[in-house]
Amino acid sequence: MADKIEVDILEASKYAGRFIVKGINPAIANALRRTLIAEVPVMAIDEVVILENNSALFDEYLAHRLGLIPLKTNLELVKEYIEDRERALKNTVSLELDIEALDKDITVFSGHLRSEDPKIVPVSDTIPIAKLAKGQRIVLEAFARLGCGKEHAKWQPVSVSAYKYMPIIKIDTEKCNNCGKCVEVCPKNVLEILEGRLIVKDLINCSLCRACVEACEHGAIRVRGNESVIVFNIETVGSLTFEEVVLAGLEILIAKARDFRESLEEVLGKA
Numbered sequence: 449m450a451d452k453i454e455v456d457i458l459e460a461s462k463y464a465g466r467f468i469v470k471g472i473n474p475a476i477a478n479a480l481r482r483t484l485i486a487e488v489p490v491m492a493i494d495e496v497v498i499l500e501n502n503s504a505l506f507d508e509y510l511a512h513r514l515g516l517i518p519l520k521t522n523l524e525l526v527k528e529y530i531e532d533r534e535r536a537l538k539n540t541v542s543l544e545l546d547i548e549a550l551d552k553d554i555t556v557f558s559g560h561l562r563s564e565d566p567k568i569v570p571v572s573d574t575i576p577i578a579k580l581a582k583g584q585r586i587v588l589e590a591f592a593r594l595g596c597g598k599e600h601a602k603w604q605p606v607s608v609s610a611y612k613y614m615p616i617i618k619i620d621t622e623k624c625n626n627c628g629k630c631v632e633v634c635p636k637n638v639l640e641i642l643e644g645r646l647i648v649k650d651l652i653n654c655s656l657c658r659a660c661v662e663a664c665e666h667g668a669i670r671v672r673g674n675e676s677v678i679v680f681n682i683e684t685v686g687s688l689t690f691e692e693v694v695l696a697g698l699e700i701l702i703a704k705a706r707d708f709r710e711s712l713e714e715v716l717g718k719a
Contacts, residue, residue, distance in 0.1 A: 458652065464683040465690040468614065470676065477611045477678040483697045484609040486598035489529045490521040490687040491541065491568050493590045493602075500587040505578050513578070514590050515602045517558050518571045518685040525594055526688070526696050530703055541568040541592045548585035555579050556586060568592060571686030605693050608683035613673025615654035619646055623668035630660035630669055652679065 453471040460467070469477070496511040503510070529536035543563045547556055559573025578586065597604035617638070624646050631639045631646075639660060640649040646668075648654075660669050684693050 458679075460690060462689050463686055464608075465694075466679065466681050469678045469680065472676070472678060474613075474675055474678070477680070479701060480680075480697055481609050481611055483701055484606050484682065484693060485604055487596055487700050488605045488688070488693055488696045489526055489536070489594045489596050490603055490605045490685075491519040491525070491592045491594055492600075493517065493519070493543065493592045494595065495591040497589045497591075498587075499589070500585055503578050503580055503584045503586055510578060510586070510588070511590075514561075515600075517561075517575055517577075518687050519592055520567065520569055520571055521594075521605075521687045522565075522567045523688070523692055523696075526692070529594060530696070530699050537594055539594055541565045543568075543590045543592060544588070545590070546587045547580070549580035549582050551582065553579065553581050561590070605684055605687050606682060607685050608681055610682075611678050611680045612656065613675050614677035614679055615651055615656055616672050616674055617648050617651065617654060618670045619648070620668045620670075621645070623666045624664075625666065625668075627665075629663040629665075633659045633663045635659065 453469065456468040456470075458466040458468060493511075493514045496507075496514055498507045498510065501507055501510060505513075525536060525539060528539075541564060543561045545556070545561050547554075547560050556577040556579070557573060558570035558575035558577060560577075561570060563569045580586065595603035615638075626641055626644060626646055628641055631641060635657065636650070636653045636655055638648060638650050638654045640647055642649075654671070656671060656673050658671050661671050682690060682694060684690055688696065
């Protein structure tokens with residue numbers, strides 16, 4: 449692995465982004481990917497007390513749906529988790545739901561939940577929970593707590609956490625007859641014939657499927673991945689922003705490496 453690590457942001461929005469990292473190996477890339485999925489903590493409903501429910505949904509179904517509603521998470525809780533996990537996991541937030549269909553059928557949405565903490569609320573108010581016929585009612589109290597994806601999927605802060613090697617595409621112009629077969633089979637529209645010549649028009653979107661290589665009868669195309677240049681694609685569920693998720697994942701990795709080093713030094717010191 450190179451001494452210097454370079455990061456280039458390809459695109460970024462509040463809850464999604466793609467970036468290139470140069471100078472790391474696949475092991476480090478996969479460690480970050482798995483950390484984002486399983487180690488970065490967010491809030492999710494974990495316990496539900498049903499006080500009244502005469503809807504068509506069983507209590508268990510209702511509780512399950514509530515648990516899968518992504519909740520916005522205070523970044524301070526994440527920082528506290530990194531510093532003192534046991535203390536952070538004790539934090540709970542209460543959310544109440546009291547709704548009745550009086551005159552007509554209604555749909556219960558996540559926006560009907562009322563949280564005691566204005567910072568811990570559903571990421572969207574339009575997530576459907578249940579439908580109530582006239583005269584039906586739901587009254588409950590839900591308790592959200594901090595957790596990690598390795599415990600349950602409802603605590604995963606990301607919907608996409610993936611990486612690939614930077615594609616390297618080489619075209620042998622002497623062998624290529626510009627038949628266009630490789631252009632036709634490419635699922636990502638990476639290749640193009642321009643002015644009678646085959647070119648790579650969108651390298652970053654190449655998925656390394658090698659369909660173009662298989663389609664070329666003359667062996668004019670070679671495709672491989674550069675294992676020292678990694679392209680990450682991250683999308684969050686909205687609990688944390690793209691920047692918060694990535695930085696928290698890196699902090700957790702650093703903390704794990706520090707703990708491992710201290711444990712190793714302690715063992716070697718006793719030897």
